[in-house]
Amino acid sequence: DSGVTQTPKHLITATGQRVTLRCSPRSGDLSVYWYQQSLDQGLQFLIQYYNGEERAKGNILERFSAQQFPDLHSELNLSSLELGDSALYFCASSVARDRVWSTEAFFGQGTRLTVV
Amino acid sequence: GNSVTQMEGPVTLSEEAFLTINCTYTATGYPSLFWYVQYPGEGLQLLLKATKADDKGSNKGFEATYRKETTSFHLEKGSVQVSDSAVYFCALSDAGGTSYGKLTFGQGTILTVHP
Numbered sequence: 001d002s003g004v005t006q007t008p009k010h011l012i013t014a015t016g017q018r019v020t021l022r023c024s025p026r027s028g029d030l031s032v033y034w035y036q037q038s039l040d041q042g043l044q045f046l047i048q049y050y051n052g053e054e055r056a057k058g059n060i061l062e063r064f065s066a067q068q069f070p071d072l073h074s075e076l077n078l079s080s081l082e083l084g085d086s087a088l089y090f091c092a093s094s095v096a097r098d099r100v101w102s103t104e105a106f107f108g109q110g111t112r113l114t115v116v
Numbered sequence: 117g118n119s120v121t122q123m124e125g126p127v128t129l130s131e132e133a134f135l136t137i138n139c140t141y142t143a144t145g146y147p148s149l150f151w152y153v154q155y156p157g158e159g160l161q162l163l164l165k166a167t168k169a170d171d172k173g174s175n176k177g178f179e180a181t182y183r184k185e186t187t188s189f190h191l192e193k194g195s196v197q198v199s200d201s202a203v204y205f206c207a208l209s210d211a212g213g214t215s216y217g218k219l220t221f222g223q224g225t226i227l228t229v230h231p
Contacts, residue, residue, distance in 0.1 A: 002159065033218060043205065043221040056218050090159060094217050104150060104209075105219060107160040 003027065006091050006108035014116055018079040021111045025072055025093030031055075032074040033094070033105060034066055038087040049074055081115045088112050118143045122206050122222035129229050135193040137225045139180075139206035142187065147208040149173075149182050149189040150219070154203040163191075163204070196229045203227070 003026035013019055025032050034046040036059075045058035049068035060066075063081075068074040078085060089112075092105035123138040141149065151163040151173070164173030169184035178193045189206060206222040 002161070004159075031217060035219075042223045045218050045220070048218055058218065092160075092219075104148075104162050104165055105217065106162070107152075109159040 002106040002108065004091060004093050004106050004108035006089075006111050008111060009109065010112050010114075012114045012116060013081060015081055015083060017081050017115075018077065019081065019113065021076040021078070021089055021091075021113075023074045023076070023091030023093075023108060025074070025091075026106055029093035029095050029106075030072065031094045031105075032068055032072070033092045034060075034074070034076050035090040035092065036087045037090060037110070041087075043090075046076070078113070083115050086113055086115045118147070118208060118210055118220045120206050120208055120220055120222035122204075122225050125224075126226035126228060129196055129227070131198055131229055131231050132195045133229075135191070135196045135200075135227070137191040137204055137206075137227070139189045139191065139222055140187050141189065141206075141208050143208055143210075143220075147210065149180070150207045150209065151178070151180055151189070151191050152205040152207060152221075154205065154224075156202070160205065196227075198229045198231055201227055201229045 005024040007022045030051045033048045037043045046060040047066045048056040052068050066076045088110045090110045092107045094105040119142045148167045150165045152160040153163045164175040166173040166182035172181045180191045203224045205224045207219045
């Protein structure tokens, strides 16, 4: 058990809909990262939050957004869903802080999103 | 930008065979290097890491050495088991700029070990 909790584990929804994925980081970790794993794109970094603030953005679509709350849990919002958004979405957390980049990240079990 | 390239798979081995999965990287600065493993139906688990040149990471019989001169971090195991069947990802942690520890992954290598 990595200590990172993601809910729900599975989600099936229709095209055009909006969903919210939730992540609770390990206790004490301030950084939260979201990754997308798909068959054609592999594992891609989407976005990172540190202590409530957005710090880095990767290949995240405009239809997607995220936030990190004061209790440090994070949510990834996916809207106007398309078939191609079907993927496994991972959340990871780490103790990485300013000027300390090289700590490893701990991953949740992922949320498998299926858009039909 | 940063990138990680893994050997193309899948890799199929018999139990007790020697395993090598090649990984090379391109990065600015001095990244940390990682191997993650994903067992069927599960999330990513850190297998081993190395934070500077010539460091050797090791865990559960797996080893990888950070080679700055060849920009490589190849994963090896002397004798694989059926339970090692999984997907293996090489990754680097961005050590500079405005990215705070985000990971850049290789495409993953599927390993299947037969009894």
